[in-house]
Amino acid sequence: MNILTIDVGTSSIRGILFSPAGKILAKKSIHASPIIEGSFIEQEPDAYRRAVVDICRELGGRFPVDAISLTGFRSAITLAGHQGEALCRFIMWQDRRNAALCEALQPFNPEIRARSGADLNPVFSATRILWLKQNQPEFYARCYKVMTVPDDLIRYMTGVFITDRSYGSRTHLMNIHTQEYDPRLLEIFSLDQEKLCPLCTPGDIVGHVTEVFGKETGLRPGLPVISAGGDQQCGALGLGVLEHGTAEINCGTGAFAIALTDQPEDIPGCICNVSAIPGKYILEANILTGASSLNWLRGVLFHDLLDAPGEFDRLNAMAADSPRGANGVYCLPHFQGCGARSWQLPAKAAFWGMTLSTSRGDLLRALYEGLAAEIAKSLKTMPLAADSPLLTGGGLSKSNLYLQILSDMTGRRILRYENAQATAIGAWASAQVTLGQSASYREALQKLRALDRQVLFSPDPEALAFYRRYQEETERIFHALWQK
Numbered sequence: 311m312n313i314l315t316i317d318v319g320t321s322s323i324r325g326i327l328f329s330p331a332g333k334i335l336a337k338k339s340i341h342a343s344p345i346i347e348g349s350f351i352e353q354e355p356d357a358y359r360r361a362v363v364d365i366c367r368e369l370g371g372r373f374p375v376d377a378i379s380l381t382g383f384r385s386a387i388t389l390a391g392h393q394g395e396a397l398c399r400f401i402m403w404q405d406r407r408n409a410a411l412c413e414a415l416q417p418f419n420p421e422i423r424a425r426s427g428a429d430l431n432p433v434f435s436a437t438r439i440l441w442l443k444q445n446q447p448e449f450y451a452r453c454y455k456v457m458t459v460p461d462d463l464i465r466y467m468t469g470v471f472i473t474d475r476s477y478g479s480r481t482h483l484m485n486i487h488t489q490e491y492d493p494r495l496l497e498i499f500s501l502d503q504e505k506l507c508p509l510c511t512p513g514d515i516v517g518h519v520t521e522v523f524g525k526e527t528g529l530r531p532g533l534p535v536i537s538a539g540g541d542q543q544c545g546a547l548g549l550g551v552l553e554h555g556t557a558e559i560n561c562g563t564g565a566f567a568i569a570l571t572d573q574p575e576d577i578p579g580c581i582c583n584v585s586a587i588p589g590k591y592i593l594e595a596n597i598l599t600g601a602s603s604l605n606w607l608r609g610v611l612f613h614d615l616l617d618a619p620g621e622f623d624r625l626n627a628m629a630a631d632s633p634r635g636a637n638g639v640y641c642l643p644h645f646q647g648c649g650a651r652s653w654q655l656p657a658k659a660a661f662w663g664m665t666l667s668t669s670r671g672d673l674l675r676a677l678y679e680g681l682a683a684e685i686a687k688s689l690k691t692m693p694l695a696a697d698s699p700l701l702t703g704g705g706l707s708k709s710n711l712y713l714q715i716l717s718d719m720t721g722r723r724i725l726r727y728e729n730a731q732a733t734a735i736g737a738w739a740s741a742q743v744t745l746g747q748s749a750s751y752r753e754a755l756q757k758l759r760a761l762d763r764q765v766l767f768s769p770d771p772e773a774l775a776f777y778r779r780y781q782e783e784t785e786r787i788f789h790a791l792w793q794k
Contacts, residue, residue, distance in 0.1 A: 311330055314327045314328075314377070314378050315328065315538075318383060322342060323365065325368075331758070334731075342357045353386070375530075380464060382540070383403060386458060389450065391452060398446065405438070406646070421498070425494065425495055426492070427583065428582065436483050455507050457473070461473045464517060467519055468520060470516055472507050486583075512585070512588060538741065540586070542568060547751060550755055558701040560703055562703075565599075565600030566595070567594070569593045571592065579650055595691070596650050599643060634777075635780065636672045640680065641677045641681075642660045642787060683780060686781060703727070707730060714770075721774050739754040739755055
């Protein structure tokens with residue numbers, strides 16, 4: 311069976327059509343940057359729908375499509391009417407209009423964490439829904455269902471209102487232990503369960519292509535549509551995080567450290583979510599700006615190289631010319647807060663230790679080192695298998711320099727596959743098992759990765775000692791700036 315994976319990212323929508331053996335037959339990517347208006351970060355629902363229609367029409371016009379497997383970013387929400395019509399724009403996961411509500415609800419945080427698996431935070435969607443209820447009550451009153459981006463696309467393709475539990479575990483409204491909506495959490499947030507989509511298991515066939523969607527795209531009506539799970543969960547699956555204690559580092563728009571666990575665990579500084587693998591969980595620590603912080607630095611300091619041929623190689627060469635420690639410059643990459651390690655501190659980004667001799671290369675290397683330090687600090691709290699390498703994917707993983715810094719900072723081997731489409735591969739593996747094309751996720755991944763080249767990065771013993779002191783210094787700076 312040819313499986314079309316649709317991976318909805320924060321700034322692009324990617325379609326990849328895989329053969330039964332996991333060979334990429336065709337792919338298409340469509341850019342869709344969020345709309346930033348002051349402190350609001352939003353997106354038009356039609357942007358995703360149009361992109362998916364274009365992807366399905368083009369790829370389905372070139373090769374047969376036998377099933378669709380959908381994954382996407384997790385915590386953006388819109389309110390929809392009975393026919394699935396969006397009543398407002400999607401409020402994106404980076405939007406922090408709900409920060410004041412998170413602060414007001416802090417007395418409930420211990421109960422929220424115990425039930426939902428995460429400290430109260432502005433990325434999860436419950437306070438985003440509550441903000442709409444309080445500030446746009448006419449939309450909330452008309453709302454039939456609250457939907458994530460993947461939920462909206464599933465309804466658009468199949469006519470079915472549904473969400474899977476990997477998205478449910480990003481709401482603060484689903485009990486991580488029972489994997490059902492929790493009455494007490496709904497009471498805390500003053501929200502109505504009937505406005506939430508029914509929950510299903512990641513990997514379920516959630517519906518079939520409708521006649522209407524078939525006419526729009528040329529796809530055959532009746533094709534199964536699978537909800538493969540959230541993008542980070544699918545990324546972990548696609549990289550082979552299949553056993554308790556294995557872990558991966560996703561170096562995408564945001565940076566994520568993710569370890570697989572067999573049961574819910576309460577570890578400070580980590581989020582516990584439902585995995586893309588039914589019956590499993592992930593522990594996740596996040597740095598809210600990963601590759602997006604590099605894009606910011608590119609726009610501010612590297613206008614002469616922006617989008618020029620070989621830009622990425624030239625940037626990495628400049629960073630490599632700066633020595634370990636970036637000539638005394640430290641970066642705290644908290645452009646949108648510290649994330650799971652310290653949600654409630656009002657942290658912002660900082661470059662520390664600059665002088666008149668500081669170069670652009672120093673600042674770039676300092677950013678790489680700052681991101682790697684945050685990941686290393688997060689990993690220290692996770693129950694990781696001693697000898698297993700950290701698997702990696704995402705845009706920044708293309709940088710050999712960054713991955714070597716990451717290996718030196720964490721003291722662990724880092725493994726990168728040549729085929730870096732981890733999220734799409736995870737969605738494909740999920741569909742392979744669901745549709746009976748592979749007996750297990752491991753079998754599916756072995757099939758696909760059979761000819762994939764691996765690159766392994768190992769820590770430099772001398773660098774280990776240096777970066778241990780580096781982490782201590784960045785933590786000292788962090789607390790001096792932001793600890794109350």
